[in-house]
Amino acid sequence: MDRTDSYHHGALRSALIKTGLELISEKDISGFTLREVAKRTGVSTAAPYHHFKDKAELLQAMSIEGWRMLGERFEAVSDVAETPSARLRGIGEAYIRFAMEHTEYFRVMSRPDLYYSGVYDENREATGLKVFEMLRSTVAGLFPGKKNDDPEIQEMVLHAWVLVHGFSTLWIDGSIKGTSLGELGIEELISMLFRSDPCLTQT
Amino acid sequence: MDRTDSYHHGALRSALIKTGLELISEKDISGFTLREVAKRTGVSTAAPYHHFKDKAELLQAMSIEGWRMLGERFEAVSDVAETPSARLRGIGEAYIRFAMEHTEYFRVMSRPDLYYSGVYDENREATGLKVFEMLRSTVAGLFPGKKNDDPEIQEMVLHAWVLVHGFSTLWIDGSIKGTSLGELGIEELISMLFRSDPCLTQT
DNA sequence: CATTTATCTTAACACTGTCAAGATAGATTT
DNA sequence: AAATCTATCTTGACAGTGTTAAGATAAATG
Numbered sequence: 529m530d531r532t533d534s535y536h537h538g539a540l541r542s543a544l545i546k547t548g549l550e551l552i553s554e555k556d557i558s559g560f561t562l563r564e565v566a567k568r569t570g571v572s573t574a575a576p577y578h579h580f581k582d583k584a585e586l587l588q589a590m591s592i593e594g595w596r597m598l599g600e601r602f603e604a605v606s607d608v609a610e611t612p613s614a615r616l617r618g619i620g621e622a623y624i625r626f627a628m629e630h631t632e633y634f635r636v637m638s639r640p641d642l643y644y645s646g647v648y649d650e651n652r653e654a655t656g657l658k659v660f661e662m663l664r665s666t667v668a669g670l671f672p673g674k675k676n677d678d679p680e681i682q683e684m685v686l687h688a689w690v691l692v693h694g695f696s697t698l699w700i701d702g703s704i705k706g707t708s709l710g711e712l713g714i715e716e717l718i719s720m721l722f723r724s725d726p727c728l729t730q731t
Numbered sequence: 732m733d734r735t736d737s738y739h740h741g742a743l744r745s746a747l748i749k750t751g752l753e754l755i756s757e758k759d760i761s762g763f764t765l766r767e768v769a770k771r772t773g774v775s776t777a778a779p780y781h782h783f784k785d786k787a788e789l790l791q792a793m794s795i796e797g798w799r800m801l802g803e804r805f806e807a808v809s810d811v812a813e814t815p816s817a818r819l820r821g822i823g824e825a826y827i828r829f830a831m832e833h834t835e836y837f838r839v840m841s842r843p844d845l846y847y848s849g850v851y852d853e854n855r856e857a858t859g860l861k862v863f864e865m866l867r868s869t870v871a872g873l874f875p876g877k878k879n880d881d882p883e884i885q886e887m888v889l890h891a892w893v894l895v896h897g898f899s900t901l902w903i904d905g906s907i908k909g910t911s912l913g914e915l916g917i918e919e920l921i922s923m924l925f926r927s928d929p930c931l932t933q934t
Numbered sequence: 935c936a937t938t939t940a941t942c943t944t945a946a947c948a949c950t951g952t953c954a955a956g957a958t959a960g961a962t963t964t
Numbered sequence: 965a966a967a968t969c970t971a972t973c974t975t976g977a978c979a980g981t982g983t984t985a986a987g988a989t990a991a992a993t994g
Contacts, residue, residue, distance in 0.1 A: 540941080540942085556844055558844065558845075561980085561981070561982090562981080562982065562983090563980080563981070563982080571942075571943090572942065572943045572944080573943085573944090573982095573983095574942080574943070574944080574945095574983080574984080574985095575941085575942055575943075577982095577983070577984080578940090578941065578942070579941095582982075582983075583981095583982065583983090638900075638901075638904055638906060639904055640904060640905050640906075641759055641761070641904070642761075653909060656909065657909065657910065660909075660910045660911075664911070677911065682911070682912060682915075682923070683923050683926065683927050684927065685912065686898075686912055686920065686923055686924060686927065687894075687924070687927035687928070689897075689901070690893075690894055690897035690898045690901065690924065691890075691893055691894065691897060692897075693897045693900065693901055693906075694892070694893035694894060694895075694896045694897020694898070694900070695889075695893045695897070697841075697896065697897070697900050698841075698892070698893065698896055701841055701842055701843060701844070702843050703841060703843075703896075706856060706859065706860065706863075707860065707863045708863075708867070708880065708885070709885060709888065709889055712885075717889065720885070720886050720889055721889060721890070721893065723886065724886050724887065724889065724890035725890070743972080743973085764949090764950070764951090765950080765951065765952090766949085766950070766951080774973075774974090775973065775974045775975080776951090776952095776974085776975090777952080777953075777954095777973080777974070777975085777976095778972085778973055778974075780951095780952070780953075781971085781972065781973070782972095785951075785952075786951065786952090
């Protein structure tokens with residue numbers, strides 16, 4: 529390799545994040561190796577340590593990118609939805625499909641113990657919280673006149689979140705496949721899931 | 732150590748499972764080491780390999796024990812419940828509390844990629860499925876006259892499962908804490924969760 | 935051009951999962 | 965009881981991991 533190529537001045541940090549996301553898309557999290565991220569980026573084994581405290585901190589940075597992407601999807605869906613209830617249903621489905629398409633991002637994003645290394649990156653907290661707030665304001669849209677922290681809204685936020693997150697994790701972990709529900713197709717399951725929720729089926 | 736102590740004739744397998752469960756209760760899954768399990772059991776590094784194909788297979792055996800315990804809890808709750816709906820609510824709560832009390836068992840149990848090593852242990856599949864069937868028959872109790880595979884029952888099983896699993900994972904991963912819902916206590920959240928479900932609040 | 939600062943590499947450490955070869959214990963046979 | 969056999973465990977090694985200290989190299993600055 530060209531010698532000067534290994535000097536990514538200022539750009540190594542983001543290059544590592546990018547390579548890391550590529551790598552995690554191919555293999556699962558257990559095969560995610562800091563050494564291989566470095567090798568693929570064309571840099572020595574120890575190089576990442578000048579940009580990240582440890583492996584967990586790189587994963588944390590990667591999860592920020594995941595949250596940003598999910599936020600974008602939420603926005604895209606919100607823009608085209610015509611009713612508050614269609615909007616809620618839309619971002620719910622977006623959540624599930626994101627988990628299915630980017631399973632390994634999703635794993636890292638929702639498992640702080642994978643990337644926690646003593647200190648939380650405030651950017652990560654902010655990016656994750658932003659997505660949560662998008663959900664909350666979408667739910668609030670169903671209750672015009674009520675404040676954001678109204679108990680009824682809080683309850684519905686919890687319910688919606690739990691529903692899509694629970695389904696996503698069960699699905700990507702393959703837990704559903706082994707049961708009698710596994711005979712159903714994914715589309716059927718999703719519509720079944722939303723049908724079971726009165727809040728999401730109301731017009 | 733006494734020399735003969737290291738020869739667990741026939742009992743090493745279960746001893747390793749037991750030690751493994753103890754170890755995983757103290758540390759999280761990322762700190763779970765086959766070598767330490769062996770050392771704690773008073774046996775050499777390579778000894779486990781005469782009883783388990785690899786690390787994943789030990790984890791699989793451990794997860795069977797977890798499913799068995801959860802099944803016991805379900806039965807205990809079912810026995811005391813007086814109405815079908817109280818029974819469903821009871822096992823739902825049991826699911827959540829099990830996840831909170833035995834977080835690391837729960838993690839291994841619900842993540843096949845942690846213990847999958849090429850072949851599924853049929854005992855594990857059977858034990859996990861048994862718990863699922865307990866949920867299904869509990870839901871079926873709400874619809875006397877309908878068959879076990881009635882679509883309406885299937886839908887409600889999915890809904891109930893997703894609800895308790897989603898909440899459990901969000902809680903143990905600390906995802907809720909960072910949001911506005913984090914200000915609420917766990918008891919409050921649980922009752923909020925069940926209140927949001929019309930099926931579980933009906934009498 | 936010389937010096938400073940930012941960035942990366944080399945070389946090592948302790949630790950991990952895993953395996954092949956040999957040793958030891960208990961059971962079985964004679 | 966002695967000898968054999970089988971099940972069980974240990975020793976010692978290998979490749980791969982995260983991580984760190986010390987030194988080298990590139991770019992920026994004077």
